Amino acid sequence: MIQRFLRINKKWAILLPALLLFSCENKIEEVQDLGKKRTGVEEGVQIESYMSEGGVMKARLTAPEMLRTQNDTPRTIFPKSLQVIFYNxxxxxxxxxxxxxxxxxxxDNKVFLRDSVVVFNVKGDTLFCDELWWDQNKQIFYSDKPVNVHKKSGENLRGAALTAKQDFSKYSFTNATGNLLVGDSLLPSNNDSTPPPPAQTPAPSPVQ
Structure with missing residues (x-):
């Protein structure tokens, strides 16, 4: 069972009385307009959110700002960037x-990411893309937009779409292109001057 915990910077509790006092000093029309604009929206700063499974922490999300709406489709928005660290x-x-x-x-228990999306794993593989979905139920990433993966070995892979495990240990492309490194053992050596063995001619059949 996946559980989530959210921590919001406590300074909001300190600022709340001051904000209420400030509101009382404004025109009643301005206060009413402000209430209409923010109805159903929760705000927070310096966000820390944890995802655990079976009592073990699996991910930690941090973000400088959060907006949460409670409309027909509840949505939590991170408008000024976010980072997620995944743990084993x-x-x-x-x-x-x-x-x-x-x-x-x-x-849907999904996170949509866009704008300079980067994912890297402990092996040194790094994914770059403009849009990415994180399906928390299936624990996968996927995208139907062009993606680019730089491997620590020097390989550079590109694809029209991607599906990857949440820990980015495995991934697959659609219409993959790029450069692949080939091991030296598979290449002919320039110093190898040994001629190839002569072709063997089958022995003639004995005359009866």
Missing amino acids: DSLKMESHLFAKYGHYLQN
């Missing part, structure tokens, strides 16, 4: 995600 069962980092924008769809 030993609480060691498996992968790290960054995006300049993201929003969480509560009913």
Whole structure:
């Protein structure tokens, strides 16, 4: 069972009385307009959110700002970037995600990420893309937009779409292109001057 915990900077509790006092000093029309604009919207700063499974922390999300709406489709918006660190069962980092924008769809349990999306794992593989979905139920990433993966070995892979495990340990492309490194053992050596063995001619059949 996946559980989530949210922590919001406590300074909001300190600022709340001051904000209420400030509102009382404004015109009643301005206060009413402000209430209409923010109806059903919760705000927070310096967000820390944790996702656990079976009592073990699996991910930690941080963001400078959060907006949460409670309309027909509840949505949590991170308008000024977010970062997510994924952990294994030993609480060691498996992968790290960054995006300049993201929003969480509560009913679908999915996170949409866009604008300079980067995901890298402990092996040194790094994914770059403009848009990415994170399906928390299936624990996968996927995108139907062009993606680019730089591998630590020097390979550069591109694809028209991608599906990857949440820890980014495995991934697959659609219409993949790019350069692949070939091991030296598969290439002919320039110093190898040994001529190939002569072709063997089958022995003649004995005359009866």
